[in-house]
């Protein structure tokens with residue numbers, strides 16, 4: 527069986543970190559080899575860029591920010607993702623290129639076609655087999671995040687930024703429904719877990 531590349535995405539506060547445990551448990555239950563990683567990050571170069579990207583005192587414009595994200599992604603693909611897949615290890619990445627379309631495209635307003643150009647250059651056609659898109663209305667995400675302190679450089683952005691980001695995520699999912707599972711993350715955690723387990727089961731042809 528070919529190893530699968532799965533990504534988890536959605537606006538800040540949608541519940542990605544929380545639901546990683548559900549995904550971990552599903553792979554443990556089915557005894558499938560899996561590597562968990564994240565973007566921006568996943569390598570020494572990527573984690574250094576992540577620190578810069580999330581630091582509220584960093585003044586990078588939207589194009590610079592996008593190039594930094596794709597630089598981290600190139601290293602992540604070459605050093606971590608592609609080698610794991612080549613060894614038949616499934617990969618789950620907490621965020622991937624959908625986040626760039628949503629945040630730098632939708633949120634910052636860069637042309638989506640420019641992001642697609644960088645995507646082609648860096649990924650050379652490699653795409654996730656499944657993207658779990660955790661979707662919540664903005665009011666829910668913001669209410670959940672308000673309980674956490676110290677917002678990072680992105681979490682400080684305004685409501686319009688995240689509305690635009692959410693719209694891009696949903697548009698992308700609608701235009702390629704075979705690749706995306708839209709998870710209604712406004713529900714309680716058990717119901718969210720059920721949807722995630724079902725999407726994973728469908729990808730692997732196994733029981734939820």
Ligand SMILES: Nc1ncnc2c1ncn2[C@@H]1O[C@H](COP(=O)(O)OP(=O)(O)O)[C@@H](O)[C@H]1O
Nearest residue numbers: 538539540541542543544670711713714715718
């Ligand atoms: N389905 C849910 N119901 C209630 N609270 C949730 C749910 N999912 C996440 N949360 C809470 O919302 C906050 C943000 O979740 P988190 O997983 O950190 O989001 P993300 O990683 O997508 O930014 C956390 O305090 C978390 O406990």
Ligand SMILES: Cc1cn([C@H]2C[C@H](O)[C@@H](COP(=O)(O)OP(=O)(O)O)O2)c(=O)[nH]c1=O
Nearest residue numbers: 538565566595621622625626629630680681
């Ligand atoms: C991967 C990626 C992340 N980001 C942003 C989204 C997040 O606000 C931030 C870090 O992602 P994330 O690790 O999800 O943040 P947290 O652990 O605080 O939930 O980087 C982009 O703007 N573009 C991208 O391509």
